[in-house]
Amino acid sequence: MAIERTFSIIKPDATRRNLTGAVNAVIEKAGLRIVAQKRILLTTAQAETFYAVHRARPFFGDLVAFMTTGPVVVQVLEGEGAIAAYRDVMGATNPANAAEGTIRKLFAESIEANSVHGSDSAENAAVEIAQFFAQNEIVG
Numbered sequence: 712m713a714i715e716r717t718f719s720i721i722k723p724d725a726t727r728r729n730l731t732g733a734v735n736a737v738i739e740k741a742g743l744r745i746v747a748q749k750r751i752l753l754t755t756a757q758a759e760t761f762y763a764v765h766r767a768r769p770f771f772g773d774l775v776a777f778m779t780t781g782p783v784v785v786q787v788l789e790g791e792g793a794i795a796a797y798r799d800v801m802g803a804t805n806p807a808n809a810a811e812g813t814i815r816k817l818f819a820e821s822i823e824a825n826s827v828h829g830s831d832s833a834e835n836a837a838v839e840i841a842q843f844f845a846q847n848e849i850v851g
């Protein structure tokens with residue numbers, strides 16, 4: 712399998728509970744490398760752009776509001792098959808369905824406040840990384 716990069720967000724429910732390091736420990740234990748990282752406050756416009764694919768869903772407004780309630784940590788993760796590997800480490804969207812040891816099983820509060828985002832395809836990873844990082848901010 713190839714070395715890939717994927718985009719991650721540690722969401723406001725996790726930063727509020729001071730879990731950035733705990734989430735990062737799970738990421739690193741899974742063999743993924745954090746090759747870019749910054750803590751930011753998303754604007755409503757940034758959150759709407761980021762989740763544009765979900766704009767017709769009933770939870771879109773609540774999701775955008777939640778993502779702007781506090782700091783997030785945006786990250787680029789690198790590793791063998793990183794896109795699928797991170798989806799595995801994250802666990803199911805609804806923490807009630809997440810497997811033992813996954814980030815969402817360990818930390819998520821609800822289906823919305825589920826602690827992390829991870830890209831779902833190579834195409835989306837490239838788009839999402841480019842929304843938040845310049846090439847020279849990513850150091851593998």
Ligand code: ADP
Pocket residue numbers: 765770774803804822823824825827828829831
């Ligand atoms: P994932 O983050 O696992 O890729 P989706 O792309 O389907 O999940 O949804 C994006 C985000 O929208 C989820 O991580 C979660 O924060 C929120 N979300 C998804 N489904 C619901 C729902 N039924 N109710 C409230 N929020 C939801």
Ligand code: MG
Pocket residue numbers: 829831
């Ligand atoms: Mg998704």
